[in-house]
Amino acid sequence: MAKFGDLGNLLVLCILLGIVGSSYGQLQLNFYAKSCPQAEKIIQDYVYKQIPKAPSLAPALLRMHFHDCFVRGCDGSVLLNFTSSTKNQTEKVAVPNQTLRGFSFIDGVKKALEAECPGVVSCADIVALVARDSVVVTGGPYWKVPTGRRDGRIxxxxxALANIPPPTSNFSSLQTSFASKGLDLKDLVLLSGAHTIGVSHCPSFSSRLYNFTGVWGKKDPSLDSEYAAILKMKKCKSINDNTTIVEMDPGSSSKFDLSYFQLVLKRRGLFQSDAALTTSATTKSFINQLVQGSLEQFYAEFGVAMEKMGKIEVKTGSAGEIRKHCAVVNS
Known part of the structure; x- marks a missing residue:
């Protein structure tokens, strides 16, 4: 019969083995080193070949990653089409995702990977790696992307409507939304910095110009008057304009730089959520620190925030699945 001390040692050993076993399912760098050694190179080569032909896809793919992670974690659920097996309208049709682009791009990457190593690389990992590589190839920051995510089936x-913070968010709702995903106020500021590239459509902000708080003719007082006049005269000439696109960082929307934060401090952020960042002493202080610092420092801190975001509620180990096609769950 084992003595108490032996049982104690056995218990400790079991606990340690349990810890080791649970950590095995966590994300790790070069997760596919043995199962698909060329995976990350295949993704990078595809991105580096295609994005220079369509650079506007870079911010779109970065946005896709954000929208994916904020709903059920970074599990590729944003890619799913409605089918009889999904039993409900998928995230794609939700209002926040109706302007998402790049789904066929993800499908192209998946096809290349399936030709190399079928059923190995998840769509969730593809979204995360493509977002990073697309930003890098356009001259933006690099960040680490640990892999090993598995795809969700729901x-x-x-x-999507409940979890993706809208551009009309105030500071309180932004803080609550990000905190619910394990992200703090510094992460909020840094991730908002992604608005330094890309464009938006008028409905995302036109209420600030024409009927703020539902009052027709009222302008958002937090929006610089001169900038508001330019938007009304040259961009969104009607509150019913649903097609015109507007740079989120005018004059610098193709460069990943600090211009966005400079504009926010000048009350020229395009969205209410941008202006909200200056209503908190904490977030405004972070913005001032970034503006007064170097681009290299912003890149480094943005990368840390992106890596943190990419780990939200991930499915690893035996959870989820590895989809054969990113738009549909496996049969």
Missing amino acids: SNASE
């Missing part, structure tokens, strides 16, 4: 439009 995608619900109502969850």
Whole structure:
């Protein structure tokens, strides 16, 4: 019969083995080193070949990663189409995702990977790696992307609407939304910095110009008057304009730089959520620190925030699946 001390040692050993076993399922750099050694190079080569032909896809793919991670974690659920097996309208059709682009791009990457190593690389990892590589190839920051995510099988439009912070968010709702995903106020500021590249459509901010708080003719007082006049005269000439696109960082929307933060401090952030960042002493202080610092420092800190975001509620180990096609769950 084992003595108490032996049982104690055995218990400790079991606990340690349990810890080792649970950590095995966590994300790690070069997760596919043995199962698909060329995976990350295949993704990078595809991105580096295609994005220079369509650079506007870079911010779109970065946005896709953000929208994916904020609903059920970074599990590729944003990619799913409605089918009889999904049993509900998927995230794609939710209002926040109706302007997402790049789904066919992800499908192209998946096809290249399936030709090399079928059923190995998840769509969730593809989204995360493509977002990073697309930003890098356009001259933006690099960040580490640990892999090993598995794909979710559930995608619900109502969850996208509930979890993705809209551009009309105030500071309180932004803080609550990000905190619910394990992200702090510094992460909020840094990730908002992604607005330094790309464009938006008028409905995302036109209420600030024409009927702020539902009052027709009222302008958002937090928006610089001169900038508001330019937007009304040259861009969104009507509150019913649903097609015109506007640079989020005018004059610098193709460069990943500090211009966005400079504009926010001048009350020229395009969205209410941008202006909200200056209503908190904490977030405004972070913005001032970034503006007064170097681009290299912003790149480094943005990378840390992106890596943190990419780990939200991930499925690893035996959870989820590795989809054969990113738009549909496996049969």
